[in-house]
Amino acid sequence: xxxxxxxxxxxxPENTEELLKLSAERxxxxxxxxxxxxxxxxxxxxxxxxxxxxxxxxxxxxxxxxGLKESGKWEVDEEKxxxxxxxxxxxxxxxxxxxxxxRAISKRIGGASRIDVISDTLRAVFGKGFKxxxxxxxxxxxxxxxxxxxxxxxIAIGGTRWxxxxxxxxxxAHSFDFFGIQVREIIAMPRAKEEPK
Numbered sequence: 288x289x290x291x292x293x294x295x296x297x298x299x300p301e302n303t304e305e306l307l308k309l310s311a312e313r314x315x316x317x318x319x320x321x322x323x324x325x326x327x328x329x330x331x332x333x334x335x336x337x338x339x340x341x342x343x344x345x346x347x348x349x350x351x352x353x354g355l356k357e358s359g360k361w362e363v364d365e366e367k368x369x370x371x372x373x374x375x376x377x378x379x380x381x382x383x384x385x386x387x388x389x390r391a392i393s394k395r396i397g398g399a400s401r402i403d404v405i406s407d408t409l410r411a412v413f414g415k416g417f418k419x420x421x422x423x424x425x426x427x428x429x430x431x432x433x434x435x436x437x438x439x440x441x442i443a444i445g446g447t448r449w450x451x452x453x454x455x456x457x458x459x460a461h462s463f464d465f466f467g468i469q470v471r472e473i474i475a476m477p478r479a480k481e482e483p484k
Contacts, residue, residue: 293475298416300450303331306475307338310442310454313474314344317440317456323347323427324444324451325419329367329378331451335444336374346376347432349423352383377432384425384462405465414480416453419445421468428459435459440471452477 293309295302314322322344326332332348339346348371351362363378371378389400399407409418420443427433433441437458445453454474460467 290472292473295452295475295477295479297479298414298447298452298477298481300446300448300452302452302475302477303334303446303450304338306444306451306454307335309475310444311338311342313454313456313472314339314442315342319344319440319442319456321345321347321427321433321439321441322444323349323420323423323433323441323459325349325423325446326378327351327362327449328364329371330364331444331446331449332371332376332378333367333374335451336371336376345432347427347430348376348378349426350378350380352380379427379430379432381426381430384422384429411480414453414477415447416445416451417455417476419447420453420455421445421457421470424457424459424468425462425465428461433459435461442474447477447481 324331324335326348327350335346356362368378389402393400393403406418423445424443428435440456441459443455443457444451453476455470456472458469
């Protein structure tokens with residue numbers, strides 16, 4: 288099989304619409320039924336619902352956990368959430384797979400955890416959007432929103448900062464089976480990466 292990969296010049300939300308168009312085309316070609324994407328406010332999820340509107344695809348939008356920015360608060364815009372519900376898009380949250388308790392331990396006592404190493408490696412080598420796509424797929428699997436089997440392929444979409452700039456076809460896995468994840472195709476990604484802090 289020969290397929291092309293689209294490379295964006297830079298990271299960021301300006302890539303979102305083209306990335307969603309390419310993802311919808313590939314989903315149709317492969318008969319993919321599940322699309323997982325990161326969406327903090329619901330904006331990217333709404334754009335995905337539009338891009339996939341003519342396909343029989345379940346869209347699962349993963350957002351930040353409660354309290355990430357402000358204790359006890361969710362960052363999802365209520366109006367967008369209402370519209371997403373009407374469109375059949377699932378909006379879900381849970382502790383981030385690549386942080387959570389491990390991050391709290393590292394902050395408190397110093398050092399780096401093994402999960403920090405995985406997260407930072409994905410971010411440094413492939414870019415933040417790639418890391419987010421993988422993390423979102425795990426979160427969707429652990430929330431029970433996508434099937435997990437050796438025959439399942441989904442599209443996972445992530446972004447650097449806001450919007451979406453990475454799309455991959457992957458075989459999902461639960462967090463306890465992290466190394467069971469297989470990235471099967473890269474649909475699109477930015478050539479540029481955010482420099483590590």
